[in-house]
Amino acid sequence: MILPALLFLAASLAPQEQARADAIAEDIRCLVCQNQSVAESEAELAKVMRALIEERVAAGDSDDEVRRYLTDRYGQEVLLRPAVSAGNALLWAGPIIALCAAALWAFSLFRRGAKAR
Numbered sequence: 001m002i003l004p005a006l007l008f009l010a011a012s013l014a015p016q017e018q019a020r021a022d023a024i025a026e027d028i029r030c031l032v033c034q035n036q037s038v039a040e041s042e043a044e045l046a047k048v049m050r051a052l053i054e055e056r057v058a059a060g061d062s063d064d065e066v067r068r069y070l071t072d073r074y075g076q077e078v079l080l081r082p083a084v085s086a087g088n089a090l091l092w093a094g095p096i097i098a099l100c101a102a103a104l105w106a107f108s109l110f111r112r113g114a115k116a117r
Contacts, residue, residue: 013058025049025053026039026080028070030043049070052070
């Protein structure tokens with residue numbers, strides 16, 4: 001009952017609003033598909049999420065408000081390009097820092113071994 005109503009509402013968007021909704025849908029991950037946006041996916045949940053995006057755009061929400069609504073409802077994993085934060089920056093930098101530390105440690109061991117000879 002809700003899905004047909006949402007789909008009807010989606011059909012009534014102005015071209016500019018539809019373009020905005022499509023752009024937002026490209027950045028939102030389908031939660032039942034593997035690394036597909038809701039714009040690409042044909043899963044039932046993706047259709048519901050596209051209709052929800054179009055409903056929020058039609059209601060006058062900004063792009064950020066729509067994304068915030070979806071992350072509040074589904075969590076950060078719904079974003080294909082999550083915002084940079086201290087937590088995820090550490091996740092990206094951690095392996096690089098560990099590799100540099102291991103290289104420095106190996107270099108110091110190599111130098112100590114060379115001096116001992």
